[in-house]
Amino acid sequence: MSDAQCADLTTAVEQLAWTAVREMLQLQPDAGPGSDAPDADLRQMWLAALTSLLAIRDSADQLAASAALSAAQYGADYPAIGDAAGMTRQGARRKWPGLAGLSDERQRKLTWWNRRGDQFVQCVRAVLMASEETSEQAPRLAALRGRLDEIEQTSPAQRLDVFDMALVDAHAVAVGAPSPAERTAARAKGLLAALTADAYAAMNSHSSLVIREDLACGTDDCASEPIVELWHPDFGHGPVSACREHAIEALGQPDIRIVAACRPDVALSVFAEAYGEG
Numbered sequence: 001m002s003d004a005q006c007a008d009l010t011t012a013v014e015q016l017a018w019t020a021v022r023e024m025l026q027l028q029p030d031a032g033p034g035s036d037a038p039d040a041d042l043r044q045m046w047l048a049a050l051t052s053l054l055a056i057r058d059s060a061d062q063l064a065a066s067a068a069l070s071a072a073q074y075g076a077d078y079p080a081i082g083d084a085a086g087m088t089r090q091g092a093r094r095k096w097p098g099l100a101g102l103s104d105e106r107q108r109k110l111t112w113w114n115r116r117g118d119q120f121v122q123c124v125r126a127v128l129m130a131s132e133e134t135s136e137q138a139p140r141l142a143a144l145r146g147r148l149d150e151i152e153q154t155s156p157a158q159r160l161d162v163f164d165m166a167l168v169d170a171h172a173v174a175v176g177a178p179s180p181a182e183r184t185a186a187r188a189k190g191l192l193a194a195l196t197a198d199a200y201a202a203m204n205s206h207s208s209l210v211i212r213e214d215l216a217c218g219t220d221d222c223a224s225e226p227i228v229e230l231w232h233p234d235f236g237h238g239p240v241s242a243c244r245e246h247a248i249e250a251l252g253q254p255d256i257r258i259v260a261a262c263r264p265d266v267a268l269s270v271f272a273e274a275y276g277e278g
Ligand SMILES: [Zn+2]
Pocket: 217, 218, 219, 222, 223, 224, 242, 243, 244, 245, 246
């Protein structure tokens, strides 16, 4: 930034501060540091200016942190962020930790939503249509309906945050209660659970998935690799891991749903095979 640009910024910040002073003290539009006012009034104005300038600095700090986060999501690494902030790479990392890898995460999310976004929205619509408004899940259903509206009203560039929230609500709806008795409605709910499981598996980094390697299939004496976690309202103790074969077998029972995938792109294919759609 050139010296002239810095000077312009300082002038703009000064004007902003004095606008805030006039609002704080309820002064006339022409009141300011050069006005012909008693010393006591000018003293009060300068004290208010001090308060407002420090508030502007705090706001700028918050906005800077937000800008660093966004820059990282769009691919900036710590050397680039440090360079823009006038500090070293290590300094930038200390000031704004946790920004590495955000670009990769954003890319994984974009890829998944580009591929499955339409299917996800259709599936949520089907679940909402089939659900009783009076059910105990009504608040969650209302939240999910609100997310759908938000997705439609948000520009594609801003949609990732809304999708993140929609996934949280979809997961809660998909696993929160027994399945509807009607088969089409039950299928929609099961599909939403599988879609959500696949979304999380695709969006998480590889390192957070390999932690699951020590899990075994929940069926006794089965040595096959578990690839999904299943949930049933009666399990009580949380999800149970299952290999492909035993997952497909279990999904034949009512109320069993896939709630997590141990690898990307397995939940939907297991679901499809279990429902004879593979
Ligand atoms: Zn098994």
